[in-house]
Amino acid sequence: MSGRTRFLARRVGWALVTVWVVITFNFVLFRVLPGDPARSGARDPRLNPETQAALTERFGLDKPLFFNFGSGAPFDSQYFIYIGALMQGDLGTSYARPDDPVAEQLGDALVNTLWLVLPSQFLSILFGIILGLVAAWRRGKATDIGSLAFSLFMWSLPTFFLAIILLFIGARYFDLPIGGKGTIGAAFETPVEAAVDLFRHLLLPTLTLTLVLLGEYMLIMRSSVLDVFSEDYVLTAKAKGLSTYRIIRGHALKNAMLPMVTLIALNLAFTVSGAIQVESVYSWPGLGHLTVQAVSDRDYPVLQGAFLLLALAVVFANLVADIVYGYLDPRVTEA
Amino acid sequence: MTVVAEVQSRPTTIAAPRGALRTLLHHPVGLAGLIMLGLTFFVAVFAPLLAPYDPYDTPPVHIEDIYQPPSPEHPLGTDDGGKDVLSELIYGSRVSLIVGFTAAAIAIVIGGAIGIVAGYKAGRTGSALMRFTDFFLVIPDLALQIVLVAILGPSLVTIIIVIGILGWTTTARLVRSQALTVRERKFVARAHAIGASDWHMIRRHIIPLVMPLMLANAVLVISLAILSESTLAFIGLGDPTVISWGKMLNFAFDRGAVSAGAWWAFFPPGLAIVWVVLATTLLGTALEDVLNPRLKRHHLEAGRDDVVRSVEPPPAVMIPTANAPLLSIRGLSVEFESSDGPLRAVDDVSFDLARGETIGLVGESGSGKTTAMLGLLRLLPPGGRIVAGQALFDGEDLLSLPPDELRAFRWTRLSMVFQGAMNALNPVQTVGGQVTEAIRLHDHRISKDEANRRTADLLDRVGIGARRANEYPHTYSGGMRQRAMIALALACRPDVIVADEPTTALDVMIQAQIMELLGGLSRDLGMSTIIVTHDLGIVAQVCDRVVVMYGGRVAEDAPASRLFAEPRHPYTQALLEAFPDVAHPERELHAIGGTPPRLDAMPPGCPFAPRCAHAFDRCDTAKPPLYPISDGWAASCYLLDPAHPAPASPATHD
Numbered sequence: 008m009s010g011r012t013r014f015l016a017r018r019v020g021w022a023l024v025t026v027w028v029v030i031t032f033n034f035v036l037f038r039v040l041p042g043d044p045a046r047s048g049a050r051d052p053r054l055n056p057e058t059q060a061a062l063t064e065r066f067g068l069d070k071p072l073f074f075n076f077g078s079g080a081p082f083d084s085q086y087f088i089y090i091g092a093l094m095q096g097d098l099g100t101s102y103a104r105p106d107d108p109v110a111e112q113l114g115d116a117l118v119n120t121l122w123l124v125l126p127s128q129f130l131s132i133l134f135g136i137i138l139g140l141v142a143a144w145r146r147g148k149a150t151d152i153g154s155l156a157f158s159l160f161m162w163s164l165p166t167f168f169l170a171i172i173l174l175f176i177g178a179r180y181f182d183l184p185i186g187g188k189g190t191i192g193a194a195f196e197t198p199v200e201a202a203v204d205l206f207r208h209l210l211l212p213t214l215t216l217t218l219v220l221l222g223e224y225m226l227i228m229r230s231s232v233l234d235v236f237s238e239d240y241v242l243t244a245k246a247k248g249l250s251t252y253r254i255i256r257g258h259a260l261k262n263a264m265l266p267m268v269t270l271i272a273l274n275l276a277f278t279v280s281g282a283i284q285v286e287s288v289y290s291w292p293g294l295g296h297l298t299v300q301a302v303s304d305r306d307y308p309v310l311q312g313a314f315l316l317l318a319l320a321v322v323f324a325n326l327v328a329d330i331v332y333g334y335l336d337p338r339v340t341e342a
Numbered sequence: 343m344t345v346v347a348e349v350q351s352r353p354t355t356i357a358a359p360r361g362a363l364r365t366l367l368h369h370p371v372g373l374a375g376l377i378m379l380g381l382t383f384f385v386a387v388f389a390p391l392l393a394p395y396d397p398y399d400t401p402p403v404h405i406e407d408i409y410q411p412p413s414p415e416h417p418l419g420t421d422d423g424g425k426d427v428l429s430e431l432i433y434g435s436r437v438s439l440i441v442g443f444t445a446a447a448i449a450i451v452i453g454g455a456i457g458i459v460a461g462y463k464a465g466r467t468g469s470a471l472m473r474f475t476d477f478f479l480v481i482p483d484l485a486l487q488i489v490l491v492a493i494l495g496p497s498l499v500t501i502i503i504v505i506g507i508l509g510w511t512t513t514a515r516l517v518r519s520q521a522l523t524v525r526e527r528k529f530v531a532r533a534h535a536i537g538a539s540d541w542h543m544i545r546r547h548i549i550p551l552v553m554p555l556m557l558a559n560a561v562l563v564i565s566l567a568i569l570s571e572s573t574l575a576f577i578g579l580g581d582p583t584v585i586s587w588g589k590m591l592n593f594a595f596d597r598g599a600v601s602a603g604a605w606w607a608f609f610p611p612g613l614a615i616v617w618v619v620l621a622t623t624l625l626g627t628a629l630e631d632v633l634n635p636r637l638k639r640h641h642l643e644a645g646r647d648d649v650v651r652s653v654e655p656p657p658a659v660m661i662p663t664a665n666a667p668l669l670s671i672r673g674l675s676v677e678f679e680s681s682d683g684p685l686r687a688v689d690d691v692s693f694d695l696a697r698g699e700t701i702g703l704v705g706e707s708g709s710g711k712t713t714a715m716l717g718l719l720r721l722l723p724p725g726g727r728i729v730a731g732q733a734l735f736d737g738e739d740l741l742s743l744p745p746d747e748l749r750a751f752r753w754t755r756l757s758m759v760f761q762g763a764m765n766a767l768n769p770v771q772t773v774g775g776q777v778t779e780a781i782r783l784h785d786h787r788i789s790k791d792e793a794n795r796r797t798a799d800l801l802d803r804v805g806i807g808a809r810r811a812n813e814y815p816h817t818y819s820g821g822m823r824q825r826a827m828i829a830l831a832l833a834c835r836p837d838v839i840v841a842d843e844p845t846t847a848l849d850v851m852i853q854a855q856i857m858e859l860l861g862g863l864s865r866d867l868g869m870s871t872i873i874v875t876h877d878l879g880i881v882a883q884v885c886d887r888v889v890v891m892y893g894g895r896v897a898e899d900a901p902a903s904r905l906f907a908e909p910r911h912p913y914t915q916a917l918l919e920a921f922p923d924v925a926h927p928e929r930e931l932h933a934i935g936g937t938p939p940r941l942d943a944m945p946p947g948c949p950f951a952p953r954c955a956h957a958f959d960r961c962d963t964a965k966p967p968l969y970p971i972s973d974g975w976a977a978s979c980y981l982l983d984p985a986h987p988a989p990a991s992p993a994t995h996d
Contacts, residue, residue, distance in 0.1 A: 029480075036490070144643075163615075163616050163619040164616055164619075165619075168608075168615065171591070171612065174600060175600050175605065233640060236642045237641065240768040242721060243766045244768070245721060246753065247757075247779070248753045248780075248784060249749070250749060257771075259642075262769070276481065279482035280485070283484055283488075288595070299578070302492045302579065310489060310492065314485050318481055325480055335770065338769060
């Protein structure tokens with residue numbers, strides 16, 4: 008096995024362990040903590056008695072939590088029933104909307120969240136890299152100080168407040184929709200009109216999330232580039248006769264991207280919290296909106312499922328970042 | 343050591359937090375943060391005196407009181423319940439500060455403890471703790487906060503505990519890495535060796551050293567906690583019994599302030615959050631800046647002028663002839679910016695290099711030898727610039743070359759083997775790729791295959807072997823990296839190679855191999871070589887001529903055989919007396935008393951005068967020029983001035 012394969016195998020193994028820990032943690036949160044949301048939920052007045060009985064039966068809510076030693080079948084417990092159901096994609100029944108299985112609600116929401124998060128991530132990483140590079144290169148000059156001030160301000164600005172400001176401005180002065188994914192009740196003649204409508208609804212949430220992430224990425228890139236620009240191999244490249252542009256493109260950028268990749272991965276949890284806030288202001292029907300909705304509805308199965316999905320998404324994205332890192336840095340064999 | 347760090351090395355941490363506090367008060371950003379935070383505290387403490395109304399008082403609401411715009415009666419208008427926004431704003435500061443500071447305290451204590459233990463017990467306990475931390479890093483914190491507060495119920499205490507116990511991960515990582523470096527220090531190992539207990543070690547040695555950075559981190563954790571509290575409140579998970587800025591925003595947003603155009607209901611609380619978070623962020627940034635200052639400059643600064651000669655030298659008129667020197671350095675002077683004005687690192691240096699000649703440029707560290715060579719290639723570290731002199735290469739002044747001609751000149755006529763090949767090679771590019779890049783950069787007509795073939799030849803020639811071309815520098819040993827650096831320097835068949843301390847940090851056997859390789863190659867290829875070194879053994883082995891530098895000036899410039907036989911400058915004499923001679927092992931060695939002058943305390947006269955046994959009054963007043971001794975031999979010492987012979991050697995000597 009080459010060093011790189013070994014590195015990847017180790018990363019995948021670690022991700023799998025993390026997934027198991029996340030699943031167990033999620034179980035513990037909702038079954039063990041005081042308040043006992045699962046059992047109180049099965050007595051939720053919104054459900055009819057038959058459904059309540061079916062739920063208790065399905066999730067073994069009358070059984071022990073982890074191991075059922077008394078019955079002779081030690082794995083006939085809530086924990087293993089939960090894991091078994093999860094394996095089959097069964098995340099339970101929503102209390103607020105019992106007819107929509109939780110898994111389906113989450114699937115739709117995840118797609119909507121990706122519509123919002125992927126373009127924002129892409130734009131903010133792209134502009135973060137460019138601005139961070141320029142700021143580092145022009146260190147101490149107006150561009151640098153301006154972008155530093157911007158980052159500090161963006162960091163201090165709560166995401167939901169920025170979302171409200173942009174919503175206020177966008178709806179008042181640019182006639183943009185105040186929320187949702189599409190104009191309710193609108194019938195579109197052509198697919199182009201539908202696409203324009205979707206774009207108009209996406210514009211403000213995407214802008215908000217991009218701005219929030221941009222400051223962070225710019226700051227990381229700037230400090231990473233500053234480190235690389237002080238390295239001896241940059242001096243070697245200059246001595247070889249390379250122009251500043253070619254030094255940056257051929258030597259500095261790849262090296263500066265290494266910490267950037269790690270930090271983008273570490274920042275994914277931050278991205279999720281940004282998405283939750285943006286979605287709840289713009290009523291964008293994604294995972295974040297669903298989470299907040301589930302809290303106000305006391306709809307614990309949905310809350311549990313949404314949290315699980317968000318955590319797993321971060322674990323997965325971290326794994327992707329690790330793989331990218333392994334591709335960029337030949338030294339990972341030593342890690 | 344990097345070139346930049348050599349010139350501007352500074353302490354990286356300030357041990358005493360008290361000193362840091364004083365520096366902070368002089369830091370404009372830090373001062374601004376302190377004042378903003380102080381004002382917020384003042385408002386929170388004196389809220390009942392400052393607020394025009396009591397927002398906890400609930401009189402009956404009249405429909406016309408709702409969303410009243412700002413008026414003399416209500417300077418910031420009224421909210422959805424008809425209450426005075428200003429009063430709510432003043433009282434809201436209390437919740438932000440209480441939650442921010444108490445939650446951060448919990449987070450810092452947990453994170454600090456985990457970090458210290460993980461760093462101090464670096465073995466199995468440490469890695470288990472770091473795995474635990476890594477797990478919490480991937481959990482989206484806001485989502486977990488929402489889940490926990492939703493299950494446990496939104497009271498102020500729950501919110502503080504939830505934010506506190508989830509906010510420790512950054513602290514733990516930071517403290518751990520700091521504790522790890524502390525652990526490596528000598529005195530810690532010593533205290534361990536004499537039997538100090540773990541708790542004693544942590545309390546007396548680790549905590550005081552970790553404290554300053556923890557302080558900077560604490561401020562950032564406070565700002566995060568304040569943001570978290572307001573976000574939870576905005577989502578509807580605030581304590582229903584208290585007024586907070588997040589909750590004001592929640593009510594305003596949920597109850598139609600945006601569509602009603604009632605900006606006064608959501609702008610003031612939002613800006614209040616920005617105000618207090620900005621205050622802590624500014625404070626944290628300033629603290630970090632004070633405690634851990636970064637280098638302010640780098641190699642690729644935009645719009646930098648590295649040649650600023652006050653007196654523009656006459657245009658070069660030398661006509662290249664067969665016996666004219668290939669390289670002629672004339673009166674080269676280099677200065678570095680500093681807070682106390684410019685410091686002269688290289689002062690009026692002149693010497694020649696003939697075709698095929700090998701020169702040793704010798705001196706102690708800080709004598710300006712490396713700086714002079716970097717100046718020649720126009721590669722001075724940031725803050726350095728050439729203030730006088732000329733560097734004529736084949737009759738052309740390198741110091742007046744426009745940027746594109748300079749780039750074309752580099753590596754094709756003059757290349758450099760840098761000190762410390764590990765850092766001088768790009769870690770993420772193959773060794774072969776770095777050589778090929780240089781070849782193709784300067785020869786646009788060469789095909790890719792042809793360039794690769796030449797790279798393979800070069801790697802064979804320096805003893806690496808062509809098959810290692812596709813490997814990365816980290817797979818090479820120290821000696822192999824130095825060979826790779828030499829292959830890179832040869833890539834464009836330059837006329838001159840400057841080798842800066844080519845054998846430092848290599849073991850003795852490898853040193854000899856590298857010098858043999860370098861000497862053999864320059865002979866075979868007819869190159870001129872300048873070897874920058876403090877090792878007289880190397881000089882004796884390979885150099886035709888020696889230029890001795892001291893205090894940024896040339897002390898003596900002599901043919902190698904003459905220099906070793908009869909050194910004329912007192913510094914050269916002292917240097918040779920301090921150097922063991924294999925042919926005469928019975929000779930006693932004499933160390934040179936005193937230390938070389940510092941750049942910021944250069945003597946007004948001869949830089950060696952304070953350490954010189956032969957110094958007389960003239961040596962302390964003016965710098966001696968180079969006095970010719972015979973053809974190709976000169977030394978800068980007043981003892982050699984034919985016009986004014988020195989007084990008889992002082993009797994005090996010996």
